[in-house]
Amino acid sequence: MKKKASPFFYVFLVVFVFVVMFPFLWMLICSVKPAAELFGDKAFTPYTSHPTLENYVSVFVDHPFLRYLWNSTVVATVTTVYTVCVASFAAYAIARLDFKGKTFILGIVLSVSMFPQIATITPIFIFLKNLGLTNSYLGLIIPYTTFTLPLSIWILVTFFRKIPLDLEEAAKIDGASLMQTYWKVIMPLAVPGIFTTAILVFIAAWNEFFFALTINTDEKYKTVPIGIAMFQGQFTIPWGEIAAATVVVSVPLVIMVLIFQRRIVSGLTSGSVKE
């Protein structure tokens, strides 16, 4: 029997959602305010009588924002595809096969996920610089492995463990061939887990800041987080444009979260809960 929610509880929910979402709502309002209303008397009014899209136009016209979006998309997609491929083999073996040293391997994966990025940057930077890979997509995809690979192995292992072994056996007894068992039994069951992992890895790669800041300094190869952070001029900060850019970046992420929220939650909590 679950506890029932009281009216007071719904008040709390409304407050909670409002507090959490307030910064976004405020940025949304500010993004359509004309520049003059961002400062002075009207800076604190939660509405504007002269809504304008000039901030949005300026984000795409005055800054290479489309370029940033493209860079982020390329880097995050390639990183996701290749990490999840490599990780799924390893995770499958760790979860399903019986061999010595599994706990040790999982221990290494976990410890590597705790490594501070700063402790790897010097050698990685010098290595990429010597190869001429700074300011390139590969220059980010390679170091991103340091956090995406442990993350995906960790999540995938818990997903693979949940696939019931009986199904594989049953398929075999029913006379399914190797390929049939693999594609028709294991893959369909593993797909949701792999997909969830891919979403989390994609978000992690999309949001990464430190490597992107240090390795790709050229305007042509900056990713979205760096691009937005560098909107701040030396003397003035174009808040209207920043607000618009924030909205532009947030909208796809918000849509993604709304569509995949159940998957994301199951992925985030999979490693941390013992069932």
Added chain:
Amino acid sequence: MKNSTLKVEIDENQVPIIKNSVTPAKKRKKLFTEKTAGYYLVAPAMILIFLIAIWPVLQSFYFSLFDLKLNNPTKSEVHLSYNLNLERYLNNYPFLIGAIDNEIKNGNGAEELQSIKEKLQSLDKKLQRNSNINAKYDSINDRLMNFEQVNPDVSITEIDRNMAKEYEKTAKIINDKIKKMSVSIKFSQEKKLTGLAAGFGDALIQPNFIGLQHYKDNLTTSRMWKAIGNTTTFTIISVLIELVLGLAIALLINKAFFGRGIIRASILIPWAIPTAVSALMWKFLYDGQNGIVAKIFADFGLVDNMEKLLVTDTGAMFSVIFSDVWKTTPYMSLLLLAGLQTIPDSLYEAAAIDGAGKWKQFMKITLPLLKSSILVALLFRTLDAFRVFDLIYVLTGGGPANSTETISILAYKVMFNQTNFGDGSALSVIVFICVAIISMIYIKFLGRDLLNDR
């Protein structure tokens, strides 16, 4: 999975995977035992992890033992031994000899200069007798004569310690002598001669191995300790607040209610937005003139003046912590909620029948059963907080007056603003050691729970 009937089964099932990942295993597939197949499947990931994470950390430690500065050509690489920059040497030696000859011809201090010249020439002969140098001496010289570029990798040549010491000694004697002479004698091209003599020693590259000097320097400077202090303050306060708030929220929403989807989405959105973007957003909200949150804080009397939020020590630290709490409390409550949902309701019902109150139920059922969830959530949050970089980099840049400078920010500044990679590596190794200590403490509490499969 120790079940022997399964063994064959699994073995064959993973043939398709083997085919994709490892060498042509098609014909030998029956030979693969589960064990070897397991190693093959894990190998690519482990090799990658070793190459891109473990090896760099070891290298960071190695680099931290050197005086490594990327903007200084003589220190831009690790030099365990003495080296001679042949390009520099050949850009100096022939011209120095020429300048000396010129003065001798003009009769300025001819006798002494003659002895200097002989010294230089005998040193040059010795250098040319060195097999490493001999091979490149002429080709580099020709290139320089034709004003062509010389690759620094080629021109830097290792020489042995005795030779280096002799070179150093000669360079010093020549420089001192010529300087002394220039006081009493009027050279016809004084500037050229003294300049060349002074530059002669620069071709020698000293080994930049300095042992634990960076650590010694760092551990005795107040800036490093302040950064550690800031990091610790930030970590402890933000993680504690996040734990308490997160637990409270998780307990409150652990029930059936209408609109769970909205709550879940609003929990996930702050987590999904890039930290750099949310930091910038907060920077605007905290702004001293136009920031709405700064105004709200001032109206509620949290700060006496809204301008003070980002420009005072405590104000800035408070702002950073507040932003972090906003971004990660929902995430924390999500992890704890997942833990709460594994506690069966029947336990609470039984406790209620036995007359245990809400508080007692919380202390005796919820907390003990939630212990491992709490510890796991705390472990990941503590480490994330301790490694904090992007939030502070964007929001305050470590300021005002280094009051929010964390150890990662300090290491970044030393590396990329001062291009002092040796010192920066030492700082990053210190971060690494701190992180290792923190995780060891947690893992001790957690036991091996975290890694066991069942």
